Amino acid sequence: MKAVRLEAVGGITLRDVDMPDIGADELLVRIEACGVCGTDRHLFHGEFPCTPPVTPGHEFSGLVEAIGKSVSGFAIGDRVTGDPNIACGRCARCHAGQVNLCSNLRAIGIHRDGGFAEYLALPQKQAFVLPAGLDPMHGAFCEPLGCCLHGVDLAGIKPGSSVVVLGGGVIGLLTVQLARLAGATTIILSTRQASRRALAEDLGATMTIDPTTPDVID
Ligand SMILES: [Zn+2]
Ligand SMILES: [Zn+2]
Known part of the structure; x- marks a missing residue:
């Protein structure tokens, strides 16, 4: 598949990469729309911590094309968007309910591959089903x-x-x-x-x- 890769600070390339492998609790999402955020620009300029090489893009929507074997509540063909910020659920911040301040936060499009690609692996706990008739562009605005x-x-x-x-x-x-x-x-x-x-x-x-x-x- 094609993906836009941040290879290193200051270096971004469109190239062919392997399809993402989905875990048991993940959805394979075919990306329909993905926003370009100010954060993506900061990643490119090295002004925001990230771990290149990585595929940026954390404002996305798309269609579920495959589901892992432990997934429930999602079906192939669902239009979904995602919360990019994956909290650990174990640290003091998470236990206090401040998951946005998680000490072990891993974000889609920053620490793991995001939506500037044809496909994305999305953990089911980060996914939200959108109305089937919603314009995918509007879906990408959810984040x-x-x-x-x-x-x-x-x-x-x-x-x-x-x-x-x-x-x-x-x-x-x-x-x-x-x-x-x-x-x-x-x-x-x-x-x-x-x-x-x-x-x-x-x-x-x-x-x-x-x-x-x-x-x-x-
Ligand atoms: Zn953003
Ligand atoms: Zn945490």
């Missing part, structure tokens, strides 16, 4: 959307809230939409690109600003 949803929850955005979102990339634009769904009535997005400011206004920002203008605080 960044989950991060934004957590941020909106932490920020306590409620009906009537005023919100400022700094940055108009994928995360910023998703946050604008979630803030609107949470009932915020003033949503200001700050980003340099005019096209992203226009998109943010289409998506629910009540005002956008260019942070390079001198009157930002006003």
Whole structure:
């Protein structure tokens, strides 16, 4: 199969690799869509710890094409996405319920092969079935959307809230939409690109600003 491999920091190549072997509790997923995250750029530049050679890509969706012998609750043909962060379940952080802070965290697309490939081995405990009719592109947005949803929850955005979102990339634009769904009535997005400011206004920002203008605080 074809895969985009991060061979080393600064070196990324599209090449043929072996199909992944799936374990007893894993799904073989044929990738339909995979997002490019800011983290992937950090991996390429050596700004985020990872273990190359590895196939990046942690925002993916695809179809289950084979299942390991211990898998239950998934069927061949299911459209799935995945939580890329595999917690150990044994460390003090995991026992405290803070699985995102697991001391032995292994992430799909960072420490083990991810979705910049035709196929991915996905542990069943990391997999989520998507509605069969969901656009695979939207399925690939589940992981960044989950991060934004957590941020909106932490920020306590409620009906009537005023919100400022700094940055108009994928995360910023998703946050604008979630803030609107949470009932915020003033949503200001700050980003340099005019096209992203226009998109943010289409998506629910009540005002956008260019942070390079001198009157930002006003
Ligand atoms: Zn990401
Ligand atoms: Zn742990």
